[in-house]
Amino acid sequence: MDPSFGEFVRGALRLDRTTFDLAEHSPFGLRVALTVLLLAGGSETLGQAVVLVLNRVSKRRFALALVLGGLELVFEALVWIAIVWLLAGLFGGERASFLPAVRVLGLAYAPLLFGALVFLPYIGPVLARLLRVWVLLAVVTGTSVVFGLVPVVAAVAAVTGFLARWLLLRLFGQLARTADRWLWRTSTGHTAPLRPTDALLRVGSQEHRE
């Protein structure tokens, strides 16, 4: 019997190899992985909601930003998964097909379900980094399971994939920035995000309240 959504998530949070193995072969694995990614992206966007509030976006735009945050994470994860999938072959891993890799590595984003906690004052940004490290550890475990690699090699593949994704985004930085701006405009209706320090420039002037 397949585990429930909650059991999949709890197993991924514990970095449990059996859970990742079940996700790889489960007929619901893809649905679970995509749900985790969408919810994690929404949660992470909620954790960074200060940018949305600072820009005084409407409730409708706020909700749209959460959905787009989820989709953005799906895209980000797919790029990473694709790179790891390509690298795993070079590192001598079993050539799994792409979909099982998505099922397993998508589930590895489960720690980001706590992304809303980034909203906490002062410790939020530290939590954001810790959650990303947790995701990296889960991706290493998942990579080890789905490609049959020993953990050290899986770690090298996952980290190399992470760096390659970062490099790709740098190389196509302009494209990424354009896409980011488009996402921002679509979700918030503002041309560019207002930063917290901009509050200083607005102080004393009341027109920003109109």
Added chain:
Amino acid sequence: MIFDLITTLLVVAVVGLLLIGLLAPMESLGWWAGWSGESHLPPPEAGVTQPKHVLVYLSGIGSISGDELLAEEALFLDHIQALLPDVVIVRDVFPYSVKGVGLTSARAFARFWQLLDRMRLRGDQLLSSLINLRNVFQVAVAADPRYGPIFSCGVAQVIVGKACAAGYRPDGPRPLVLLGYSGGAQVAVGAAPFLRHLLGARVHVISLGGVLDSDPGLRVLSRMDHLVGEHDLMERIGRIVYPGRWPIARESAWNVARREGVVRIQPMPGMSHNTPGGYMDPGARTNSGAVNPEVTALVIASIVRST
């Protein structure tokens, strides 16, 4: 059985703590977004021609409202007032609210805070420590680079309104002096850039056992005197939890301000943070035989006179 009970209590405590933490920035964000009504900068009071020397007091995290200081805080300010009769001390700023609205004033949970206040007056320290916890999270909001500018923007407007109503004139010769006790020092430093912007005046902060971050606001201060009790554990916690205060962070605002002489440390021998033995404890005496609040007030008065 007992283990289960302890586990349940721990889970409830952690969930409660997270909830309080997650709700902490909401007041500031709501104010900025205009969810909680407008906040306008009060104009300086007309008719006061003679500029006055003003000292704005920002209380510690035990504060519940600007209208209601703790007894030892009020007595301590009386000591300062006696030493500085020509200085107007503004006592009614509540520094843990972006709008300066006290917890027992017009708020959704005012009755809850009033209940805790009554419990505190009866000596119940456990539940009433929720007041301190709530205010600690507001200090975290003030120190957070994401929320801090919004929070400080609002608090600065409150301070400007109160200081100008007390007779402060930005074009006068005196700087605006803020006395921040404990977390109040963080609020004071965070508000400094906005006060500079609003008033165009110099801002001088006196930190009494301040638990404060290496805030960018330090860069605009004309001076900060940081009074540190020999046994002040809370101040030491601030030095540990804020990485910008570590000596290794050589280029942090705190360490640069220290090197440039903007931040001056003033040791307070034998004193701790709170009663007993605290800066304001009327029952504690220094080696010279004077009571602590008198000694602390003397140090603060001499600093204010030198500005």
